[in-house]
Amino acid sequence: MIARYLERGVAAGTIAGLAYGAFMGLVGNPLVAYMEAAAHHDHGHEHASAVAETTTTIVSIGSGVLWGILLGGLFGLAYYFLEPSLPGAGTARAYVLAGAGFLSVSVAPWLLLPPATPGAQQALDTGTRLLVYAALMAVGALVSAAAVLAYRSVAARGRLVAAVAAVAPIVILGVAASLAAPTATANDALARELVAAFRGVVVLSQAALWLLVAGCFGWLHRRGGSDSTTARDRTSASNA
Template sequence: MLVDYLERGVLAGAIAGIAYGAYMAVVANPLIGYMETVAAGGDHAHAGEHAHEAGEHAHAAGEHAHAVSEATTAAVSVGSGVLWGILLGGVFALAFYFLEPALPGRGRVKTYVLAGAGFLTVSVAPWLVLPPTTPGAEQAFDPTLRIAIYAGLMAVGAVVAVLSVYAYRRVSARSRPLGGVAAALPIVALVAVTAIAAPTIVESGSMPADLVTAFRGLTALSQAALWALVAGCFGWLQTRAGVHSTAERRDDLLASP
């Protein structure tokens, strides 16, 4: 059964990865290229003007090389997105196989709960202190220390996710709305503590604040969408394969004569 879960997870991840790779090629890469140009202070634009003055032939060759470079970057982005999606889908399937009985909800709801917990652990908690890095950003600490901080924040995010699920399961038996409030409390506490206590580790440099906000917002939304796509595709594949959750199997056994 574990192999079946892995197969469905890899397939779900591949589907989500294709969509994520397309987003990278169409939206993220051009935005990053524009931000790199802004960070460089227009040097690329001046270089382009000088190349144009050197002659039409050189200009045409430069355009051709630029087009080839963009096509290569797009292909790499799609391929990387698929690989990342496959890896995420496989890990998601393993986690769901072992954690499904502890997840609240029924059917596909469980997959979205796990996706939310994963997004909180891998992205939200670390980004509260180490937001996505923009081109030209000045970073206060060396890469080794940043990796250690990121890993520590992932551990904190995992603990918060577990506390949220536990709080919901404890309180929702009396009231589901109160269960939702109880589940949100650990997350709110995490945001409040990091907002008050965490130092500013990543600086945006000379990049316009609106552009930095847009970049970070798109990065967060794209990762959230990737998790949601993996969860949705995996849940659909589970339903298509006729796999029922633990709670549904228990109810079927109780209802059977």
């Protein structure tokens, strides 16, 4: 049974990874190249860099597919074990898990370690940033679990009350992070609007990747029909 969840996760990740890689090749890489040129005031060598840009695009698409496959596989495994604990029904559970994953892997760490722009000065060295990022991922996972538990604990009072209860831990995380000192300073040569646009593209692209994985996984899960049973069903059957 777990193999089916893993297969669906990998398939969903492949589809999402292709879309993500194409986006990075067509939008992300040109934006980074433009920002690097702006940061270094370099506007030449367009013809000399044509081959390098093509290679970078191909690598980005391949990397996007690999990242999508890894993410999708982990998503399928996590869904297999956490499905009974997730609120909602059907495909909604996949989106809840995707939201929790996005919060844990990206949002929570980015609150203190925002996506770095070209030329940005870091207050922490690489090793320390990796440790902080991992710690913030753990914090994000705890906040996600708290949000799910809060939702389930008051779900009987209505969806609105449950939604407010679920958002509360996330708001607390955001407030706590806003009190911490910034860990990166954008390059002064870059306009604030450009920095904001870059970070917005990074955030939205990752959010879209999680949404695509959840949507494709949910669709594949529905296509499984009667051969797809929840973990709760499996547990009940084993205890019978």
